[in-house]
Amino acid sequence: MSDEASRASSLGAVRTPQINTIYPARSIDDKQQHMAKQQQQAMALLMMLVLAAETASAASCNAGQLTVCASAMLSGAAPSAACCSNLKAQQGCLCQFAKNPAYARYVNSPNARKTVASCGVALPRC
8 A cells, every 4th residue: 555545544534536527517407508598699699690681781772872873864864884883783772772762753763764774784573
């Protein structure tokens, strides 16, 4: 017996082996609560991603980019290259603009339809 072991036995101490645990033991309730918390965090992250995508989509719709088309849409004149470029960039937003009372009369006008067609942009069905 080693000196340490003999001292421990002479003092009446019982030597127990140490157990190295990497992860603390959890009860079933603790595990369920942990999983529920992880699920809540995952749902919160998913909702944040959906909201961010919607915000990015809404942020890309900018009616101000179509001001270069004002003369063509109001007078029926030929649209400029900048107008056509911006119309193509805002094509996915045309329904949103058409439903907005501030822009509807311009976007839905015959001259606006002519401008959109001249630029080769397909008018969406809203």
